[in-house]
Amino acid sequence: MFDYTFQWNQALARLPRMLDGAVVTLEVAVLSMLIGIVFAMILTLMRLSDSRPLKAIAATWIEIARNTPALLQIYMAHFGVASFGIHFSPFTSLLIGITFNNAGYLAENFRGALKAIPDTQARAGRSLGMSSLQSFRYIIVPQMLRISFLPMTNQMVWAVLMTSLGVTVGMNTDLYGVTQDLNALTFRTFELFAIAAVIFYIITKIITLGARLIASRLFRY
Incomplete structure (x- = not known):
């Protein structure tokens, strides 16, 4: 027989601690995205290069990131490297695992975005006197980020949940x-995890709605 008495007051009294935890969750997610974007750009350039070793390294990273569980990647960052005498804190291990995952997915998003940009865009930049690097930086990258912006938003939401x-x-x-x-302290399982679910939901909705607002302002044309 169901005999569970809800005591929301006990759970709500712990809300400040949960909100502090939510701040840490956002820290991990934001850092993993920022670092992941940098690595994703590098992986994308490696994947599109003429060097077979660089292509192979990038492809291996992306394949592992996209085709193995995120939990396994976090385990490898924490327990796997410990076998070689390298020890990371739980925060660092979580950050490494999520960043590794983000970089793999974002690299494919960036590669797809680059493929969608006509080659004539780069040639137009060269005709204006830009170097290849300048053409890539000022013409190609802004368009690539515009195309991949909303998929990046989805990855940010995924990063929050992966924490x-x-x-x-x-x-x-x-x-x-x-x-x-x-x-473990209060045994108010349903109440506490229900509140946590609501906080997660609010965070992800703010990210999604904020991204749509930013996209509507920055990418009007």
């Missing part, structure tokens, strides 16, 4: 980790 995997490597300062600790 919940940090609890598997001992991360207890993010939203999910804090919720897990509070649950």
Whole structure:
């Protein structure tokens, strides 16, 4: 027989700690996206280069990132490298795992965006006296970012949700980790995780709506 008494007041009293955890969740997600974008740009250029070794390295990274569980990638960053005497904190391991995953997906988004830009765009830049680097920087990259902006938003949402995997490597300062600790302390499982779900939902909706607003302002034409 169902005999569970809801006590929302106990869970709501812990809301400040959960919001502190949400801040850490956003820190991990934002950092993983910023670093991931840098690596994704590098991987994209490597994938499009004429060098077979560079292509192979980029392709291997992307294949592993896209075709293995994100949890496994976080495990490898925390437990795998520990076999070689390299030890990372749970925060760093989570950040490395999510960044690795983000870079793989974003690299494919960027490559697809570059393929969608006509070659005439680069040639037009060269005809104006730009170098290949200048043409890529001022003409190609802005268009690439415009095309891949909304897919990047989806990856940001995914990064926020992936932070919940940090609890598997001992991360207890993010939203999910804090919720897990509070649950062990109060046994208010439903209430605490329901509140955590709402916070996750609000964060992801703010990201999605904010991205749409930014896109409508920056990419009108």
